[in-house]
Amino acid sequence: MNSRQQIILQTVIDKGRVSVSDLAKMTGVSEVTIRQDLNTLEKQSYLRRTHGFAVPLDSEDVETRMMNNYSVKRNLADYAASLVSEGETIFIENGSCNALLARRLGEQRGVTIITVSSYIAHLLKDALCDVILLGGIYQKKSESVVGPLTRQYVQQVHFSKAFVGIDGWLPATGFTGRDMMRSDVVNAVLEKGCEAIVLTDSSKFGAVHPYTLGTGMQFNRVITDSRLPAETRHQLQQSGLAVDIVSSTDPL
Incomplete structure (x- = not known):
């Protein structure tokens, strides 16, 4: 997980639901890059993607918490x-x-x-x-x-x-x-x-x-x-x- 992905994950955990556009503005990268980051984080079971948004997992995973x-x-x-x-x-x-x-x-x-x-x-x-x-x-x-x-x-x-x-x-x-x-x-x-x-x-x-x-x-x-x-x-x-x-x- 790179530093940008860590920031994305922390923001999603703190806010509960964050749009792709807001994450792009916050990190200064394109929405395409954000979607790639979210795909990576979802595959690693750190968060879930919904249409246009990222939401946290209801997870017992220690690393996520x-x-x-x-x-x-x-x-x-x-x-x-x-x-x-x-x-x-x-x-x-x-x-x-x-x-x-x-x-x-x-x-x-x-x-x-x-x-x-x-x-x-x-x-x-x-x-x-x-x-x-x-x-x-x-x-x-x-x-x-x-x-x-x-x-x-x-x-x-x-x-x-x-x-x-x-x-x-x-x-x-x-x-x-x-x-x-x-x-x-x-x-x-x-x-x-x-x-x-x-x-x-x-x-x-x-x-x-x-x-x-x-x-x-x-x-x-x-x-x-x-x-x-x-x-x-x-x-x-x-x-x-x-x-x-x-x-x-x-x-x-």
Whole structure:
């Protein structure tokens, strides 16, 4: 994917529906070139084409989701990586922020990453860190493993920190997920009693999904961006969580 195609994809993800003519004006190239770019992105399952427009996929694809608020997620991942010490074994769950964290930690020797994400494992195929990929039922769209076997594997390994993603949070419900089996894996991780860290951009707060992720007492820290409303930050802190706010724009 070239830089122009990255801009096109980010615009489509952010706006939801963008015309070919608008994309051509924005990027300074012809509509013919834009159509070629959209054909390429559609073939690679990054977006869908409709008559005269491009629309985002309703996708669990990690790489596609990573492009949404990429710079924010990169800053969050860089900050989270600073909390990991040499020689530490950590668990990294599925998700775009977590994938960026794994890529950042892959540059460090002496770190062991345990994950349920085959996408993350593949991302680290040439990394300096050690990688343990757990087994289970393979969810093709999310490139993650789930199910009773995965829960058993989680029970058999040990780690000092766990970085997990969420789909929603409200004061009344706590953290929630939209996928029952992936939520069960997170709950198995929380039962280990390690330092549990939520790594997510602020867009997830204020939403609610069907499946509960642990209890407030099982989470220790939230790492999110500066777009988090002050009231939400206060509510999180009132529930006993440390909240680390990372700049939404400036690199760390």
